[in-house]
Amino acid sequence: MADDARGRLIDAAGRAFAERGFEGASVRDICSDAGVNVAAINYHFGDKQSLYVACLEQAQCSESQQPLRAADPSLPPEARLHGFIRGMLAAQGDPDRPLWHNALMLREMAHPTSAAAEVLKRYIRPLAETLREILEQLSPGVSGMPHDGWPVGFSVVSQVLFYAVHRPVARLLMGEAEHDALDVDFLADHIARFSLAALGRGPAIVGPSAAPSAGTRKTVSR
Amino acid sequence: MADDARGRLIDAAGRAFAERGFEGASVRDICSDAGVNVAAINYHFGDKQSLYVACLEQAQCSESQQPLRAADPSLPPEARLHGFIRGMLAAQGDPDRPLWHNALMLREMAHPTSAAAEVLKRYIRPLAETLREILEQLSPGVSGMPHDGWPVGFSVVSQVLFYAVHRPVARLLMGEAEHDALDVDFLADHIARFSLAALGRGPAIVGPSAAPSAGTRKTVSR
Amino acid sequence: MADDARGRLIDAAGRAFAERGFEGASVRDICSDAGVNVAAINYHFGDKQSLYVACLEQAQCSESQQPLRAADPSLPPEARLHGFIRGMLAAQGDPDRPLWHNALMLREMAHPTSAAAEVLKRYIRPLAETLREILEQLSPGVSGMPHDGWPVGFSVVSQVLFYAVHRPVARLLMGEAEHDALDVDFLADHIARFSLAALGRGPAIVGPSAAPSAGTRKTVSR
Amino acid sequence: MADDARGRLIDAAGRAFAERGFEGASVRDICSDAGVNVAAINYHFGDKQSLYVACLEQAQCSESQQPLRAADPSLPPEARLHGFIRGMLAAQGDPDRPLWHNALMLREMAHPTSAAAEVLKRYIRPLAETLREILEQLSPGVSGMPHDGWPVGFSVVSQVLFYAVHRPVARLLMGEAEHDALDVDFLADHIARFSLAALGRGPAIVGPSAAPSAGTRKTVSR
DNA sequence: AATGAATGAGCCTTCATTCAT
DNA sequence: GATGAATGAAGGCTCATTCAT
Numbered sequence: 001m002a003d004d005a006r007g008r009l010i011d012a013a014g015r016a017f018a019e020r021g022f023e024g025a026s027v028r029d030i031c032s033d034a035g036v037n038v039a040a041i042n043y044h045f046g047d048k049q050s051l052y053v054a055c056l057e058q059a060q061c062s063e064s065q066q067p068l069r070a071a072d073p074s075l076p077p078e079a080r081l082h083g084f085i086r087g088m089l090a091a092q093g094d095p096d097r098p099l100w101h102n103a104l105m106l107r108e109m110a111h112p113t114s115a116a117a118e119v120l121k122r123y124i125r126p127l128a129e130t131l132r133e134i135l136e137q138l139s140p141g142v143s144g145m146p147h148d149g150w151p152v153g154f155s156v157v158s159q160v161l162f163y164a165v166h167r168p169v170a171r172l173l174m175g176e177a178e179h180d181a182l183d184v185d186f187l188a189d190h191i192a193r194f195s196l197a198a199l200g201r202g203p204a205i206v207g208p209s210a211a212p213s214a215g216t217r218k219t220v221s222r
Numbered sequence: 223m224a225d226d227a228r229g230r231l232i233d234a235a236g237r238a239f240a241e242r243g244f245e246g247a248s249v250r251d252i253c254s255d256a257g258v259n260v261a262a263i264n265y266h267f268g269d270k271q272s273l274y275v276a277c278l279e280q281a282q283c284s285e286s287q288q289p290l291r292a293a294d295p296s297l298p299p300e301a302r303l304h305g306f307i308r309g310m311l312a313a314q315g316d317p318d319r320p321l322w323h324n325a326l327m328l329r330e331m332a333h334p335t336s337a338a339a340e341v342l343k344r345y346i347r348p349l350a351e352t353l354r355e356i357l358e359q360l361s362p363g364v365s366g367m368p369h370d371g372w373p374v375g376f377s378v379v380s381q382v383l384f385y386a387v388h389r390p391v392a393r394l395l396m397g398e399a400e401h402d403a404l405d406v407d408f409l410a411d412h413i414a415r416f417s418l419a420a421l422g423r424g425p426a427i428v429g430p431s432a433a434p435s436a437g438t439r440k441t442v443s444r
Numbered sequence: 445m446a447d448d449a450r451g452r453l454i455d456a457a458g459r460a461f462a463e464r465g466f467e468g469a470s471v472r473d474i475c476s477d478a479g480v481n482v483a484a485i486n487y488h489f490g491d492k493q494s495l496y497v498a499c500l501e502q503a504q505c506s507e508s509q510q511p512l513r514a515a516d517p518s519l520p521p522e523a524r525l526h527g528f529i530r531g532m533l534a535a536q537g538d539p540d541r542p543l544w545h546n547a548l549m550l551r552e553m554a555h556p557t558s559a560a561a562e563v564l565k566r567y568i569r570p571l572a573e574t575l576r577e578i579l580e581q582l583s584p585g586v587s588g589m590p591h592d593g594w595p596v597g598f599s600v601v602s603q604v605l606f607y608a609v610h611r612p613v614a615r616l617l618m619g620e621a622e623h624d625a626l627d628v629d630f631l632a633d634h635i636a637r638f639s640l641a642a643l644g645r646g647p648a649i650v651g652p653s654a655a656p657s658a659g660t661r662k663t664v665s666r
Numbered sequence: 667m668a669d670d671a672r673g674r675l676i677d678a679a680g681r682a683f684a685e686r687g688f689e690g691a692s693v694r695d696i697c698s699d700a701g702v703n704v705a706a707i708n709y710h711f712g713d714k715q716s717l718y719v720a721c722l723e724q725a726q727c728s729e730s731q732q733p734l735r736a737a738d739p740s741l742p743p744e745a746r747l748h749g750f751i752r753g754m755l756a757a758q759g760d761p762d763r764p765l766w767h768n769a770l771m772l773r774e775m776a777h778p779t780s781a782a783a784e785v786l787k788r789y790i791r792p793l794a795e796t797l798r799e800i801l802e803q804l805s806p807g808v809s810g811m812p813h814d815g816w817p818v819g820f821s822v823v824s825q826v827l828f829y830a831v832h833r834p835v836a837r838l839l840m841g842e843a844e845h846d847a848l849d850v851d852f853l854a855d856h857i858a859r860f861s862l863a864a865l866g867r868g869p870a871i872v873g874p875s876a877a878p879s880a881g882t883r884k885t886v887s888r
Numbered sequence: 889a890a891t892g893a894a895t896g897a898g899c900c901t902t903c904a905t906t907c908a909t
Numbered sequence: 910g911a912t913g914a915a916t917g918a919a920g921g922c923t924c925a926t927t928c929a930t
Contacts, residue, residue: 908913
């Protein structure tokens with residue numbers, strides 16, 4: 001990714017940390033991957049922990065942009081939600097960015113280290129605020145729901161995060177071919193429609209038979 | 223948890239693996255935690271890897287029961303879905319079971335080792351089948367949706383998994399007090415209602431008062 | 445070899461010690477080979493060292509017999525020497541005795557442990573005395589040669605020992621097929637003739653041209 | 667022997683391996699002997715096995731010179747054989763070379779590891795070729811004897827090897843004082859005379875005074 | 889600015905041994 | 910008489926780190 005030793009080190013370390021975790025990644029492998037001496041890591045960053053933090057910083061800098069573009073309040077809220085979801089999904093699969101950026105962040109969020117607070121403040125919190133704002137615009141009063149409406153937001157983002165966190169499981173369950181046929185646009189549409197329907201701002205997701213259908217629905221609901 | 227060395231070892235190891243990962247957990251710490259000698263791990267399991275597998279097996283044995291109780295096809299599908307969701311949530315917070323059982327499984331699913339295939343087959347796959355059956359009963363035709371309807375199922379379970387995988391983030395976002403006030407029943411209700419509404423089998427989650435804009439909705443849906 | 449645990453243990457241990465040395469052989473492997481519990485070795489022998497001594501004792505008991513049959517002073521000394529040599533060679537390849545007996549003894553002699561003194565006294569010394577007696581009978585005065593004639597004896601036995609100690613080298617140098625074609629009788633003849641010739645009690649060893657041959661020899665000698 | 671860590675490590679390891687064998691020598695002892703850290707062995711050689719190979723290489727490099735000086739074909743063959751024998755003996759007792767060089771090689775030859783093939787090719791094979799050439803010059807036709815004349819060569823070198831391999835036994839049999847009085851020159855003379863006599867190229871070793879039994883001996887003596 | 893050499897602590901595993909039954 | 914379970918010590922090796930250059 002980068003030409004200087006420092007950059008190559010971050011890139012190699014990011015890949016290693018994302019893939020094998022902090023403990024599982026060895027500084028020797030990282031340095032050999034980056035094509036630098038073992039001592040370089042201490043020279044440029046001080047120690048392994050600081051290198052990890054540097055990776056995290058690089059990851060959050062490059063990642064936080066996309067979903068926030070949905071922040072434009074002049075758009076209709078449905079479009080904003082769709083844009084937010086698509087942005088998050090796209091960040092996960094953006095071919096212009098190293099694959100490890102998202103994976104590393106997810107690791108940190110699932111098993112926070114002392115560096116997590118910073119990530120939360122600079123990366124997660126803004127996302128959460130944006131989403132809350134979109135949801136409030138979409139369904140006024142959602143913030144006043146129990147637990148300040150957090151569960152609603154969680155229900156939305158959890159669907160997005162699933163495809164990143166549980167990708168291996170999804171692959172195995174669906175079959176590799178079927179899974180790899182999923183693309184960002186399809187998933188963004190699905191999640192947006194699922195969420196909008198839940199919020200009462202769109203039709204139920206289930207195909208044609210569900211759309212017509214007050215009649216059908218009546219018979220099934222208890 | 224258990225009185226014999228083997229059982230204490232699994233318990234201590236499970237906690238360590240769940241908390242710090244396979245590489246991060248040292249056999250020395252595990253053994254001292256279990257109150258046994260370092261060599262006991264080799265005697266009972268062969269090596270660290272096999273101990274890990276044993277932990278995974280124990281975890282999946284004790285965990286898989288609850289959501290599957292929802293399998294009873296004589297119940298109305300809404301109740302079954304609610305039961306399934308509540309079962310998964312309860313398993314995550316069941317005070318009768320070691321906390322590490324779920325955490326370990328989630329780790330394995332997010333970063334599969336060679337032991338993952340077995341877990342998937344014995345634990346995940348049955349859950350998935352049950353959920354698909356419930357969803358099909360709830361909304362006939364869901365299995366025929368794009369990608370065999372998997373995304374619909376994923377949208378449901380992802381909401382449940384969120385509270386396990388991203389608990390630390392949720393805690394920090396909501397605030398500790400607010401987060402700890404979440405209980406299984408509330409979450410089960412929320413997720414079930416959110417999902418049923420998305421499937422067109424229940425009212426939108428923001429309640430009747432939120433549904434004034436029928437007009438808006440019409441324009442937005444495509 | 446033996447049916448009782450003690451006997452099977454000695455046999456398995458002897459094989460292991462002969463093949464991999466004292467340090468290289470593990471009690472676990474030995475016990476598993478013998479089909480007994482790990483604790484049996486402690487039960488029957490006390491510890492690994494004592495088991496080793498027991499192996500050595502068994503080896504020297506069974507081995508010391510053959511060359512000594514050459515002790516019969518009524519035979520002509522050339523025949524006695526031949527018998528002695530053949531006896532030592534035969535002991536090395538005796539199919540009626542475990543292969544490890546000789547190998548273990550050689551190991552002990554090349555790298556003596558505290559058990560070596562006993563082996564020397566009970567096994568080696570008698571052999572040496574017998575050989576010295578034969579040599580003295582063969583060439584009176586040999587005992588009076590420098591260093592009490594020991595080097596003469598060493599020159600004889602060294603030829604025998606070579607095929608046991610350096611068997612792997614000999615195999616590789618000669619080629620496997622050629623080496624395996626060597627049999628006890630041929631070697632005994634060769635070594636006896638070589639030694640007798642050196643002692644002035646037989647013709648030089650070199651082939652037909654050497655046998656007839658004052659004439660031939662004259663041309664060759666300087 | 668050497669000033670750098672690598673050299674000290676080889677020297678300490680060589681001594682340990684020669685004395686206690688590969689399994690019997692611990693890397694901790696070796697490193698403490700060499701005055702370096704345990705990790706140095708991994709840094710310089712990779713692992714214990716590679717250190718062992720490095721020792722073997724150093725041993726064979728320094729050892730192979732002396733006997734081969736006898737290769738000069740312009741010398742009379744008797745002198746060449748004597749030189750060869752003396753060279754081998756001298757290499758074993760050369761005070762300028764570490765004692766372990768020969769001992770380690772002998773261990774490897776008696777109980778070959780995977781490194782033996784190389785030693786054989788680079789060290790043993792040239793010695794064997796040289797000896798065969800000398801013997802052929804000494805007694806034309808020896809290469810045509812049964813088994814390609816190998817046993818004749820073995821009869822010669824075995825006498826030399828005896829004093830290295832079985833030194834402990836020889837010491838105990840002869841008595842320490844007597845054994846330590848043996849010097850290279852005496853042994854070289856003895857072995858050369860023994861072998862030349864056997865080949866019909868010299869007087870019997872027991873000297874003229876031992877020649878009462880005229881008939882037999884006359885044909886053999888010069 | 890950057891590195892090859894070296895370090896001590898810790899890793900997982902295996903050792904020979906012993907205990908309680 | 911014999912064994913399954915357990916032990917402390919030591920095994921070889923790798924770790925992240927630092928030093929002198």
